[in-house]
Amino acid sequence: MTNTLWTTLALIGLGTAVGAQDSNSLSIEGESIVTEVAAPAHMENVDTIYSGWRFRSAETQALEMDDFDNPAFVFVEQGMDLWDKVDGAAGKACSSCHENIEDFAGLRTQLPRVDDGELVTMENLINECRTDRMEAEPWKWSKGKMTAMTGLIGVQSRGMPMNVAIDGDAAPFWEKGKELYYTRVGQLDMACSNCHEDNYGMMIRADHLSQGQINGFPTYRLKNAKLNSIHGRFKGCMKNIRATPFKEGGDEFKALELYLASRGQGLSVETPSVRN
Amino acid sequence: MKLTRRNLLILSSAGAAATAMGSLPAFATLTDDEIGKLTGGADLGEGAITITAPEIAENGNTVPIEVDAPGAVAITLFADGNPVPNVATFNFGPLAASRSASTRIRLASTQNVVAIAKMEDGSFQKASANVKVTIGGCGG
Amino acid sequence: MASGVKPRVKVPKSAAAGEAITIKTLISHKMESGQRKDDDGNVIPRSIINRFTAEFNGENVIDVTLEPAISTNPYFQFEAIVPESGEFKFTWYDDDGSVYDTSKKIKVQ
Numbered sequence: 001m002t003n004t005l006w007t008t009l010a011l012i013g014l015g016t017a018v019g020a021q022d023s024n025s026l027s028i029e030g031e032s033i034v035t036e037v038a039a040p041a042h043m044e045n046v047d048t049i050y051s052g053w054r055f056r057s058a059e060t061q062a063l064e065m066d067d068f069d070n071p072a073f074v075f076v077e078q079g080m081d082l083w084d085k086v087d088g089a090a091g092k093a094c095s096s097c098h099e100n101i102e103d104f105a106g107l108r109t110q111l112p113r114v115d116d117g118e119l120v121t122m123e124n125l126i127n128e129c130r131t132d133r134m135e136a137e138p139w140k141w142s143k144g145k146m147t148a149m150t151g152l153i154g155v156q157s158r159g160m161p162m163n164v165a166i167d168g169d170a171a172p173f174w175e176k177g178k179e180l181y182y183t184r185v186g187q188l189d190m191a192c193s194n195c196h197e198d199n200y201g202m203m204i205r206a207d208h209l210s211q212g213q214i215n216g217f218p219t220y221r222l223k224n225a226k227l228n229s230i231h232g233r234f235k236g237c238m239k240n241i242r243a244t245p246f247k248e249g250g251d252e253f254k255a256l257e258l259y260l261a262s263r264g265q266g267l268s269v270e271t272p273s274v275r276n
Numbered sequence: 277m278k279l280t281r282r283n284l285l286i287l288s289s290a291g292a293a294a295t296a297m298g299s300l301p302a303f304a305t306l307t308d309d310e311i312g313k314l315t316g317g318a319d320l321g322e323g324a325i326t327i328t329a330p331e332i333a334e335n336g337n338t339v340p341i342e343v344d345a346p347g348a349v350a351i352t353l354f355a356d357g358n359p360v361p362n363v364a365t366f367n368f369g370p371l372a373a374s375r376s377a378s379t380r381i382r383l384a385s386t387q388n389v390v391a392i393a394k395m396e397d398g399s400f401q402k403a404s405a406n407v408k409v410t411i412g413g414c415g416g
Numbered sequence: 417m418a419s420g421v422k423p424r425v426k427v428p429k430s431a432a433a434g435e436a437i438t439i440k441t442l443i444s445h446k447m448e449s450g451q452r453k454d455d456d457g458n459v460i461p462r463s464i465i466n467r468f469t470a471e472f473n474g475e476n477v478i479d480v481t482l483e484p485a486i487s488t489n490p491y492f493q494f495e496a497i498v499p500e501s502g503e504f505k506f507t508w509y510d511d512d513g514s515v516y517d518t519s520k521k522i523k524v525q
Contacts (some may be wrong), residue, residue: 369476
């Protein structure tokens with residue numbers, strides 16, 4: 001499989017395209033980012049995992065190397081405004097309880113996780129704060145305010161390796177996610193694995209298929225010029241294979257998120273990444 | 277030829293290629309009109325402008341472009357395959373350290389990006405770069 | 417359109433007199449081109465930033481005319497000379513009449 005990746009890179013000339021640095025090694029604001037690492041033991045069919053950054057053109061790659069050039073930071077800054085904004089009946093802002101946003105360093109690497117028998121994502125934790133402590137309306141899963149906040153909290157973990165728990169309480173959720181990953185659905189009768197495991201590195205029309213890693217989410221996509229949530233991306237994939245998407249924030253997508261996060265164990269958090 | 281979706285795609289891309297070569301001048305005329313308005317029909321020199329653009333743009337929504345024209349007072353960019361060819365004009369002031377600028381532009385399809393520079397002596401310069409715009413695989 | 421519009425600029429904090437410095441600017445804006453249609457087939461009216469200027473101590477560095485072909489969240493990079501310590505002023509002009517500006521000080525050593 002590795003050979004296929006590099007053959008395709010060479011064939012379409014991405015390997016030789018102009019760029020500020022070797023397109024195989026990513027450094028963001030001087031910090032080195034792991035974009036390639038041995039696959040975790042539980043992955044039976046893949047030897048090496050790669051960040052989606054490796055599959056993009058030199059120009060798109062360059063956008064992620066500098067926080068000013070990265071348009072996602074427009075939204076991260078909006079997240080900072082929201083962080084200090086009082087909302088809800090309790091008269092609180094995020095910053096009323098959480099002193100430093102930096103204290104969230106590492107959180108992104110461990111999510112989703114099981115809390116009291118329930119699988120929770122960052123969106124769940126944010127909305128729990130909003131409804132229980134701030135007495136405010138929950139935010140919609142993939143709308144601008146939520147992705148700005150998940151981007152802001154996520155970037156605190158940038159450069160740290162993905163490290164979700166998949167044993168113990170998490171095991172049944174992880175098994176469910178794995179089953180979904182390999183289950184064919186939709187009119188095109190395709191599973192996640194058909195593109196992102198069997199054929200990564202190949203071209204799907206003019207697009208370079210990645211391994212479908214989620215270590216860079218929420219991600220700024222050139223296609224829609226905004227931050228995209230993990231579940232929003234799942235939904236897009238399901239529509240593309242002509243399947244009826246599961247609900248954002250529902251049990252299926254949460255389980256799939258856990259399984260996909262575990263397929264990226266060891267890759268650096270790249271939040272907020274830039275993709276096609 | 278049977279009119280299938282694939283053949284239609286081939287036809288339309290052939291059309292786009294022909295446009296780029298100038299044998300189907302519908303778009304080119306629009307751009308030429310705009311260039312004429314800008315220059316008043318003056319002769320266009322070549323060699324003073326450098327355009328840096330990707331050969332293949334991953335997404336037409338955000339294509340990074342850099343223009344550099346030492347000695348220019350203004351540079352205007354056109355995209356000859358867009359419904360409106362005008363893209364931007366950079367007017368350099370007394371405190372500009374170079375006659376260069378970078379931005380990100382939208383390209384509707386594979387086409388030429390054309391730069392016209394007005395030089396300090398009042399003459400005009402032209403340069404162009406072809407950018408191939410790919411259609412994405414998923415949700416394209 | 418005035419909601420959620422936020423300028424960002426990157427200017428070095430200090431420079432040598434007469435040195436060429438690189439400036440990057442970006443403003444969050446949809447740049448609605450006027451070419452798109454909504455779900456009912458009606459054209460979504462154009463709404464863009466149509467002009468951007470950068471000045472240093474009141475003197476012009478660059479004055480840009482923008483058309484709808486400029487991408488969402490307009491980005492510019494250019495070079496300026498700073499003869500003395502002072503302040504850059506960046507101004508964006510919206511189709512709807514709104515004007516957004518931001519300033520950055522720079523020290524010349």
